[in-house]
Amino acid sequence: MTSLEHPNSGPLATRIVDLGAIARNIGRIRDITGxxxxxxxxxxxxxxxxxxxxxxxxxxxxxxxxxxxxxxxxxxxxxxxxxxxxxxxxxxxxxxxxxxxxxxxxxxxxxxxxxxxxxxxxxxxxxxxxxxxxxxxxxxxxxxxxxxxxxxxxxxxxxxxxxxxxxxxxxxxxxxxxxxxxxxxxxxxxxxxxxxxxxxxxxxxxxxxxxxxxxxxxxxxxxxxxxGIETVVGLTHALEPAMRVVSRVTQLKRVAAGTGVSYNHAWVSSADTTLVLVPVGYGDGIPRDLSHGGEVVIGGVRHPVVGAISMDQLVVDVGDAEVALGDEVVLLGSPSDGEPDAQEWATVTGTIAHEILTGLGGRMARRHTNKTQRTFS
Structure with missing residues (x-):
């Protein structure tokens, strides 16, 4: 398979905006307030x-x-x-x-x-x-x-x-x-x-x-x-996050216990593990504080961000999971699917979801979809 045939070919990171979610969120507000x-x-x-x-x-x-x-x-x-x-x-x-x-x-x-x-x-x-x-x-x-x-x-x-x-x-x-x-x-x-x-x-x-x-x-x-930002502390109103941010694995390597990662070796592996490189960083609006407690999803499994996030790269520790070059990396998605959302990022970094969403961009592409209704558990 050539790179042009790969399902994840194209921009290194993309903001996928579901306009259907925005429409449904408006409908929920109308149902509440009239x-x-x-x-x-x-x-x-x-x-x-x-x-x-x-x-x-x-x-x-x-x-x-x-x-x-x-x-x-x-x-x-x-x-x-x-x-x-x-x-x-x-x-x-x-x-x-x-x-x-x-x-x-x-x-x-x-x-x-x-x-x-x-x-x-x-x-x-x-x-x-x-x-x-x-x-x-x-x-x-x-x-x-x-x-x-x-x-x-x-x-x-x-x-x-x-x-x-x-x-x-x-x-x-x-x-x-x-x-x-x-x-x-x-x-x-x-x-x-x-x-x-x-x-x-x-x-x-x-x-x-x-x-x-x-x-x-x-x-x-x-x-x-x-x-899709819930703004009332402790309450939810079935609002849907409208933005999904995805990238892909562009490099992976097996490292030994004791390996330092990224600038100043702020994180050191405690065991043999596999590290993957994701080509997105603070130059694209990824908060550097996600270096401490941030997670991404690869193949439906959460993995931690490790080491200092750079301007255009971050590293993820996937342990012994089977991950391949080109695999999709979900940075922001839907909590109902077990993925981080803007509020989770905000909690990890000590800010609010508004700042997370408005800060994203840089070299990220953006495309719009209009998906059908999601099912909430």
Whole structure:
């Protein structure tokens, strides 16, 4: 068999994105909330492909798309997607004119951004962001009246929504969101008192949508849940990981006990064993901390990553298992099949699954599939 005939020929590592899983995850969120969904497709759709994810999400029933930057919003529009888009990291120095011309709804958290939009002289839809306790984006309560007044003073700026973001929704305890819900309701009431008719109200993120009905209002914003990340501590909602990362064995060698592996010999074999080389590393987004506790799957069996992960290579100890050159190596897959997922990597490396997924790339290829429903045990 030539290399061109080998079933694993092609890119050295590939991210395989199941758009069917994303569609089914949206369906599960809809079943829980019965509320319209804003699909968050920022950061290239959490690394899954912004246009493919946006198209799939809308076909699955999402009614809005959410992005962080103006450039992301314009990229979605340039693909011919006409659905409502909310962009929440705009400031007076962004290309606001292009965003407004493209019909992007811009989030405003301060008077300066709102006035810069008003100065364009073109009709623009905005959502005002209130800080209800995240202490990150959003207008603080003491600046809320000024932001509302600036909106009311413009004849071209139309406030079509008010929103905020949850800090503690990962806690399943119902009271974890109560303070922010009350602060949000106060802010909405004050806006109406001053003369705004804000339209759509939205507070819930993925965790809020999954476990906190008091946060649902008119729209739920879901990013992590679309991609199969469970965001509520200790609970699962039958979400499916949408990304599978595979590579292949490109070298194998038998070594004796006492053999040091990779830089600084941080790992030394305790017995005679077989080592395999996988051509992927931190230059492709594989966290170096997977050198300590990370595992991959070869032939349906888990094996440990050993030695320091390099920029474009990692080593796996397969013991006495029968492994051949070209065998598929599953780095990320489905826990239901006994494979690591992004959450497992996050636990091993001390981060969150969001960072794992958005960090993958480098020289990895990416392709999209649309698989049928999985069966959960």
């Amino acid at each position: 509320t319209p969904i804003l699909a968050v497709v920022k950061a290239d759709g959490f690394g899954h492909g912004v246009i493919e994810v946006a198209t799939t999400a809308l076909e699955a029933g999402a009614t809005w798309l959410g992005v962080a930057t103006v450039d992301e919003a314009l990229a979605v529009r340039s693909a011919g997607i006409a659905a409502p888009i909310l962009c929440w990291l705009a400031d007076p120095w962004c290309d606001l004119r292009a965003a407004v011309s493209a019909g992007v709804t811009i989030s405003c958290a301060n008077v300066e951004t709102l006035e810069a939009i008003a100065a364009l002289g073109d009709a623009a839809d905005v959502h005002l962001e209130l800080d209800t306790g995240m202490s990150r984006g959003g207008a603080p309560e003491y600046a809320w009246d000024a932001l509302i007044s600036a909106a009311l003073a413009s004849s071209t700026v139309h406030v079509t929504g008010i929103w905020s973001h949850l800090a503690l929704a990962a806690d399943a305890e119902p009271g974890s969101t109560a303070y922010q819900v009350k602060a949000f309701e106060r802010g909405v009431a004050r806006a109406r008192e001053l003369g705004l008719a804000p339209g759509v109200l939205h507070l819930a993120n993925s965790a809020g949508a999954l476990e906190h009905p008091d946060t649902w209002f008119d729209l739920v914003r879901c990013g992590a849940a679309l991609y």
